[in-house]
Amino acid sequence: MLSILLFIFFMTLISLKLNFFTMIYSFFFLFIFFVFKFNFMGFFCSISLNLGLDYFSFCMIFLTFWLVILMMYGMMNLKNLYFSYLQFLVLLMSFFLILCFSSLDFFSFYIYFESSVLPVFLLIYGWGYQPERIFASLYFFFYTLFSSLPLLLIILFLNNSLGYFYFGMSYFSDNFYLYIFFMFSFLVKLPMFMFHLWLPKAHVEAPSCGSMILAGVMLKLGGYGLMRVFYLFMNMVKLNSFFFISLSLLGALYVSLFTLLQTDMKVLVAYSSVSHMSLVICGLMTLTSMAFLGSLFLMMSHGLVSSGLFYFVGCLFDRLSSRSLLLIKGLINFCPSFMMFFFFLISSNISFPPSLNLISEIFICMSLLSWDSFTFLLIFFSLFFSACAMVTFFSFISHGVTSGLLYILDSGIVREFYLFFMHLFPLYTFFLNLDFFFSF
Numbered sequence: 001m002l003s004i005l006l007f008i009f010f011m012t013l014i015s016l017k018l019n020f021f022t023m024i025y026s027f028f029f030l031f032i033f034f035v036f037k038f039n040f041m042g043f044f045c046s047i048s049l050n051l052g053l054d055y056f057s058f059c060m061i062f063l064t065f066w067l068v069i070l071m072m073y074g075m076m077n078l079k080n081l082y083f084s085y086l087q088f089l090v091l092l093m094s095f096f097l098i099l100c101f102s103s104l105d106f107f108s109f110y111i112y113f114e115s116s117v118l119p120v121f122l123l124i125y126g127w128g129y130q131p132e133r134i135f136a137s138l139y140f141f142f143y144t145l146f147s148s149l150p151l152l153l154i155i156l157f158l159n160n161s162l163g164y165f166y167f168g169m170s171y172f173s174d175n176f177y178l179y180i181f182f183m184f185s186f187l188v189k190l191p192m193f194m195f196h197l198w199l200p201k202a203h204v205e206a207p208s209c210g211s212m213i214l215a216g217v218m219l220k221l222g223g224y225g226l227m228r229v230f231y232l233f234m235n236m237v238k239l240n241s242f243f244f245i246s247l248s249l250l251g252a253l254y255v256s257l258f259t260l261l262q263t264d265m266k267v268l269v270a271y272s273s274v275s276h277m278s279l280v281i282c283g284l285m286t287l288t289s290m291a292f293l294g295s296l297f298l299m300m301s302h303g304l305v306s307s308g309l310f311y312f313v314g315c316l317f318d319r320l321s322s323r324s325l326l327l328i329k330g331l332i333n334f335c336p337s338f339m340m341f342f343f344f345l346i347s348s349n350i351s352f353p354p355s356l357n358l359i360s361e362i363f364i365c366m367s368l369l370s371w372d373s374f375t376f377l378l379i380f381f382s383l384f385f386s387a388c389a390m391v392t393f394f395s396f397i398s399h400g401v402t403s404g405l406l407y408i409l410d411s412g413i414v415r416e417f418y419l420f421f422m423h424l425f426p427l428y429t430f431f432l433n434l435d436f437f438f439s440f
Contacts (some may be wrong), residue, residue, distance in 0.1 A: 001051045001102050004034055008098065012091040016084045023087060024072050031065040044104065044168065051102045056227055059296060060101045060220060063303050066426065067216040068094045073419055074311050075209045077318055078127060086127060093119035097217055101224065105166045106155045113221055117144050120218060123210040124202060133205035143198040147188035150181035167228055179236040182229055189222030190277045193251020203270040208314020211266065215273055216307035220299045223280050227292065230284060241285040249378040252278035256385035260392065265313045265323045268393055269306060272349060275386050276302045283364035286371045294363025301356035301427055308345045308423035315416055319409055325393070330402035338412040339398050341420035346394045348424065350387040354431045
């Protein structure tokens with residue numbers, strides 16, 4: 001791991017003078033090196049200097065590498081005077097994310113968990129579209145910091161009382177307040193319903209590349225953190241899971257209904273992310289191995305699909321300077337290939353086979369039904385209305401009477417088609433070879 005981290009660190013230092021394509025090619029070769037050098041196991045391996053890999057961290061770093069490479073390609077439309085600073089922020093963010101996913105103790109995990117927020121804050125603040133980006137970035141920053149303060153205090157307290165506090169240690173607590181404060185930061189980061197208000201604001205004001213990494217990887221930090229801490233509070237999770245599962249399922253239903261009313265495309269995709277992350281919380285709260293695997297699948301598949309959808313919305317905004325469903329109609333007549341990739345992304349988002357979303361939702365729904373059969377109604381209606389919102393999204397902008405805005409529209413460029421394909425390729429290949437996840 002140290003070789004990869006040193007490579008990214010020194011690349012970050014010279015990023016202000018680094019050629020853009022050199023940076024992309026270097027990152028791609030680094031990704032290939034990571035995949036062939038490291039194998040994930042059911043236990044921590046490749047341990048050195050307080051860093052290590054296991055099943056979950058390997059998949060999250062894999063996703064981070066893939067999406068950062070795609071994000072770099074997506075940044076090409078932001079080339080201006082300050083583009084080198086944008087490269088620096090992207091490399092710094094990927095450095096902190098990889099450190100966060102490969103940390104073995106809770107204190108280091110917390111430090112990198114919070115450090116990864118700063119580049120995203122600067123990305124929204126500096127490269128957002130509208131003046132409201134200042135309020136949105138501060139809202140996102142302080143929301144995250146406020147929720148993380150209890151986590152820092154508890155980690156320091158346990159470090160002081162136990163002498164060490166590592167992942168996998170034999171420590172179990174039945175303290176309710178310790179349990180709530182430990183989870184609060186991760187639930188806000190996911191985000192859970194009622195703590196999700198920062199997400200639409202951040203996405204609406206962020207540039208398309210910022211939304212790609214925010215939805216693709218940053219939201220997964222919360223799910224990854226919950227996977228790491230639940231074994232410390234097994235009894236408390238079993239006792240209180242009914243509250244969090246009920247709230248998350250009701251939240252998924254309300255958010256899917258709210259998504260149906262949206263006219264801003266970015267807000268629509270952001271709220272569908274909240275609905276999917278509610279399913280991740282429900283799956284993890286059941287404490288079954290099938291649900292943990294389903295939650296991991298859903299985090300990976302949602303990272304790819306939502307990143308692709310945000311990039312699509314960004315491409316439309318660059319051409320038309322609008323994200324309104326009421327203004328953009330009849331695109332299928334002008335750019336059919338563009339809309340074909342959009343259809344694949346939409347169908348993947350509603351768990352249409354052969355996407356990884358289907359397997360993930362089957363695993364989570366089966367574990368929820370085994371936990372309590374009464375969850376069937378909430379699951380059914382939340383998934384149904386989410387699918388209705390996505391179908392409405394596709395129908396509104398593909399069909400209908402063409403707006404006067406569209407008479408100067410091109411049919412898409414090769415770079416955009418390549419990016420859409422690279423979002424969809426791992427989504428379908430993992431479905432066709434699920435043995436990749438069961439090899440340990």
